[in-house]
Amino acid sequence: GELVIESWRNDDIDIWNDQIIPAFNKEYPEIKVTFSPTPPTDYNALINAKFAGGTAGDLITCRPFDASLELYKQGNLAPLDDIKGMDNFSDVAKSAWQTDDGSATFCLPMASVIHGFIYNKEAFEAAGVEVPKTREEFYAALDKIKEEGSYIPMAMGTADQWEAATMGFQNIGPNYWKGEEGRKALIDGSQKFTDKPYIDTFTELASWSNYLPDGYEAISYPDAQNLFSLGRAAVYPAGSWDISLFNSQADFEFGAFPPPPAAGSDTCYISDHTDIALGLNAKSPNAAEAKIFLEWMTGSEFASLYSNALPGFFSLSNHKVEISDPVANEFVSWRQKCESTIRNSYQILSRGTPNLENELWNISAQVINGTVTPEEAGKATEAGLAKWYAPHQ
Amino acid sequence: MADLKLDQIRKSYGAVDVLHGIDLDVKDGEFVVFVGPSGCGKSTLLRIIAGLEDITGGDLMIDGDIVNTKSPRDRGIAMVFQSYALYPHMTVYKNMAFGLKLANHDKSAIDQRVREAARILQLDKLLDRRPSELSGGQRQRVAIGRAIVRQPKVFLFDEPLSNLDAALRVQTRIEIAKLHQELKSTIVYVTHDQVEAMTLADKIVVMNAGNVEQVGSPMQLYHHPQTRFVAGFIGSPAMNFTTVHIDAVEQGKVTVTVPGGAKAVLPFDVPAGDVGKDVELGVRPEHLSPGEQGDLSISGEVDVVEKLGDSTYLYLKLANGDRFTVRAPGHSRIKIGETLSAAAEAGASHLFDANGKAYDKLQCPPEYSAAE
Amino acid sequence: MADLKLDQIRKSYGAVDVLHGIDLDVKDGEFVVFVGPSGCGKSTLLRIIAGLEDITGGDLMIDGDIVNTKSPRDRGIAMVFQSYALYPHMTVYKNMAFGLKLANHDKSAIDQRVREAARILQLDKLLDRRPSELSGGQRQRVAIGRAIVRQPKVFLFDEPLSNLDAALRVQTRIEIAKLHQELKSTIVYVTHDQVEAMTLADKIVVMNAGNVEQVGSPMQLYHHPQTRFVAGFIGSPAMNFTTVHIDAVEQGKVTVTVPGGAKAVLPFDVPAGDVGKDVELGVRPEHLSPGEQGDLSISGEVDVVEKLGDSTYLYLKLANGDRFTVRAPGHSRIKIGETLSAAAEAGASHLFDANGKAYDKLQCPPEYSAAE
């Protein structure tokens, strides 16, 4: 049969066609695999429609948490616990694609993304600053760069909203709420967004507006990427996936550092977010072949192929993967130094209306724009959550 | 076979009553001309016969069948619209050939008919033009051509020659008459042209404000108008009217005083009760001889002179202020301001009562009667 | 003040030459009537004067200024379009008031002028109707009304009365004549109606196929047509033509053989060189007396009889196949198939050479000449 992989990763089509599928076919030449990506913005809607119409492909790229969980609950995704090699993944890695009680796994974890800051080495040199280790150093450095004036201190905008939440709030926040600890506390209701860690996160976020380019309210994500890659900005709040773009675009050296913790704190926390997995269409007529493919994906060959082809997407398997890209390597090295956590709005908390993730986008952007104060932001977020989430009521 | 029968046809547009109950019989192969003042309902009646307007009341029969709700297509008619209604996107040729093509006539037959019509209407050189590239008269001719190529059972012509020059008008009129003879179609024809009406019609229908005033042969209408309206409408220039006083009535004779005071004895059958009343006297301009005396003499000051070449119209102002038109020969030398008297034979006069009804004329001399 | 001068005006639509160089002088306050066969270019010329068509060649002057490039708005004209061109979304009242409103006349003045025009044109009751609710003749009257309320320096009328009934036509014609006298505007008027042309015109312009054939007063054109075309065009029914043979030429006299073999001596100045040639003889129907003998006698078989009431037209077929129309009195009893002879005075005849040019007529009796 012929396997069709549904995916939102249309940027990856070449990697699949030129590297991954040929590698698979070397082993299983009789199984034809087609990678069929769609625009990411339409992916969720599309995949739902295709399942409803019975035309979905055999292998389905899984968003983390609820979106895929819902597909599983509707019987669209097959349970994958019996796949050989599933134990190559840690429980944390699998948690994004499991039922709430952890009884069934329905997608095979592929990769996570890590947040941090990417910086322009030339800019740091020009301003005479070192890579910051602490929050205080970080802002001192930004102030210095601003003073020096030839670089925009930080490249980000709030036009698209999600960067404010993802590269801002979720990036620097874990250091305040202590990673997994805070995340779990939110879920069980013992912490609220009106608590200090969150207000502090918002407060720090609000201070970013000093360092962002003029008119950042209208600066979109590609604008920010380009500002940085064209060498006009010193620091870029990043997701690890940005690495490959900067590799191809930037003609200066750049490095990365994790979100700096407050001076004196002994642990650092990073957002190492489970982002992408692959599931099996429960009604696939080619389930047998699809499973062969999934099993192959649990192997180390895929892990290394994928991580190297897409620097910034880090395999979630336990295989030891050599990553050749230095910056990617830097990112992945933080897993050793710091505690990993995932974005706190993803598990369970975005199940109701208003949707916490969406709220965070909106509110984080507003915080930076200065249209709400950190306290108001905390209150509004908490109020939204309290509306439907019993532990917060 | 196509005879038409109109039975109490009424038509209103909303609150406006346009036709008030028209009765009419048109026999198969008859040539009927509708005349009447502008706005009296001629076109409306034509459109009703064509099936283009819904009938508000009454029945329309073709060949004995009530066709009130029958579509125009199924009535076997061809119509020349007062507004022409040419197909603007088709050439002259196609405009004319359109109906035939749809009736699945064969190509060469169509071609032959269209070219024949074009020849008759002098459109030969314009066959490839679009209506927008034609002059007013040329458009009108295309409209005629489109109707005549179809050779239907009933022709409806709405002022088809109004925009043609005199020569062309005469020719086309003759061609229509010929066509009528050849095809034996029934023709209903609206015109404002007296000559057309008189020469073409088997029967003229005089309409007035949505009613039929009189139906008859051209000569009947000319010589024996039943109402003052018909008398004034048929004939050009129009009949002269003036108010006269009835002095005395005898068996078949009436004595009247005409403006200026002269008396005249006229051959009308007037009831004795009308003595002393004022009635309308009518005399046609062509029956008045200027500068002569006769049964009925009238005089006034000439205040307008119109020279037409073949004849000259003199407009007199009578003693009572009424105006009379007198037709004098083309070389007449009478000038404005002269006082002129003119006379007519008693038999040439018409007399109408206060309601406009004509009194019966007795002892009518042959030159003033319709009998052939 | 508004005199017009047309200097070699030419107009073509693409490859079609419509006007071939028109020269014309219209004096201030003159009433000029254009006549000519359908499609000869009358409307086009009118539109050029109005400024609605670009001039292909030549100059148009108003009051001595070349206005080729002046916008219609600035020419001080009003025009009645052959197609009426009424504003479909405006009532009759608004149609007429539109131009005045644009000129910022005051409201009561507009109202007064519009109502006056409506009264003259018998549109009083229709002022609130839209054009689509009017009959053809009513629309035409609105078009006239729209022009006359504006009281411009120059009026352009394109067949303004063609869809009116005889009575209304006469009335409106008289109103137009009055208007002309009151306003002293220059009027250019296109018509196919002989009576209109003859009665209204100070000067008639006869056009033929894009050229001016002859310009002159009505009587000049009627009595002294310079070409066979003008002779045939002016007068209704049209002048009769037949080919005659020139037998001999004397000082101011010519002897011809008419069809049937009779000889006639006619008062024309024919060059001796033309002896033996065939030329055209023309006689108007109204100058032929049926059943009589005279200077010029002609006979033929009557093959069509048209009775118009006031007169009867008899159509004769001459020996050479040409057809002659004779006007007999209304009560004429002559029937189809009879042989009839008719005679005219020599002075009433016209003679044209092979190119259609008229030979000079000498010793013209007063009744056949334009001199007053």
Added chain:
Amino acid sequence: MMMNKNIRREDMSRAVIVHAILLTYTLVALYPIFLVIINAFKSRKGIFKDPMGLPNAETFSLDGFTKVLAKSNFELFFFNSFTVTVVTIVIVLLLASMAAWALSEYKFPGNTWLALYLAVGIMVPIRLGSVSILNLIVELGLINTLTALVLVYVAQGLPLAIFILTEFMHQIPKDLKEAARCDGVGEFKIFFAVILPLIRPAVATVAVFTMIPIWNDLWFPLILAPGDGKQTITLGIQQFIGQYVTDWNAVLASLSLAIIPILILYLIFSRQLIRGLTSGAVK
């Protein structure tokens, strides 16, 4: 030349004003597009370094185009889009103008309500019905066929087309239809031979309106015919419209390529925008 003398001076000054207005607006309309096109010929860096500048030695790059042409089966995609668009337009125009004619010309019970019913389609976002449409297409066995797209687009295009054409049908002089009926012409033939030719400008306009959303649609190709060999051009291009990594010059290049065919179609249709189609018809 002779003609020059006859151009009115007042017309000239008016022409200057008129052209000034038109040029200004044309500039407003075109400048952004001009930016698209010049940037399609620049490297990604060039786009953002100097978005307004013309491509120069440093920034010039055909990367966008080569990527587009290399990566996708462009001819096939073009062909698919073209087929779907043209077939849809033809069907929509035919059916819509027929329906519009019936609605505007005939008085029958429920006329207004049917007109309203036929307009409902423009009042609800069609994506709402995606799942039902997909099910329907699957049941009809038309999944992954261009026919499926055509059917959906026809249904999608009809309401607007009917709505617009009904309005325009009212403009046709009544006398013309009547003349045709008197000519013994059947209703079908009146429609095809008289009415359709006369509303050509409206039909062309509707054709353009129908074509644009179809050509640019991504959604239905995605759900109904994503299969190999059936992709439309927009679907083919979407590969370049990434989430995080975006080849803007490839996007610009492909999208500027994709506008050419509809521009051509537009030019074809706009030739039907003819003045004075009905002049000379009636007095």
Added chain:
Amino acid sequence: MTDWRKAKLPVFAFLAPATIIYTLFMIYPLIDSIRLSFYSTPSGGEMAFVGFDNYRTILGDPDWSATFWNSFWNNMKFFAVHMLVQNPIGIALAGILSLPQLRFRNTYRTMMIMPTMLSVVIVGFIWQLILSPVWGVGVDILDIFGLKSLFGPWLGKEGSALITLSFISVWQWVGIPLMLIYAALLAIPDDLVDAAIVDGATHFEVFLHIKLPLVLPTVAMVSILTFVGNFNAFDLIYAVKGALAGPNFSTDIMGTLFYRTFFGYQLQLGDPSLGATVASLMFLIILAGVLFYLFAVQRRLARYQL
């Protein structure tokens, strides 16, 4: 209008094909989906009939109704800008393009319609590029007119984002009123214009008093199409601002609200029931507008056969 009985078969034959295809591929799927608004779809569970509960939620729940009415009023603003800017410009340009003897008429028209043919992806991209404070296009253009100081991050400010997007949309869609009105103007006989000019009207007066009244039905139609189109609009805002329509939902219109609710967005899962409810409320709003047009406007507008 002709009585249908005079034409029997044709009326049916004219209407049937369109009605059938339309019913099958448009109305049926829509009704089938609107039906969802009377059901609830708990996650993974069976659908349950809930009557008007969903409507109560949307209109009654304070959060939902605030969102709904926010998007409604935003939509009204969006519509107002189109009515007040797009349509007048379209009408004016159509009027100018229909002037007699205008040269390059077709070229102008083609160029002016070009934005309409672009996909929103391009439109969104290019206007973001122009309006972006970092790349300098907008600033430089304003600088040409000495208005540099007026420049701001319009797309990013709550106060100006919606208006800015409306103007971008206007820029793209001016072609629609332009084409429609132009097509209507084409049908006006030259004779009428000639008559008005002879009556002393300037070209502007001709347009105002003759042409405009004659195309008024088309103008009304364009208005209702604008209304319908605007209340169904979605693409541009989605392309530029995403389904969250920021900042702070200041650019959220009914189309984006519907999309977000029906299909979900990011972590927010699609809720077909509530989505269908939003859609049917949109439908009711639009229907009210259309009914107003059909019965109050269109009937009163006299159409003039030319």
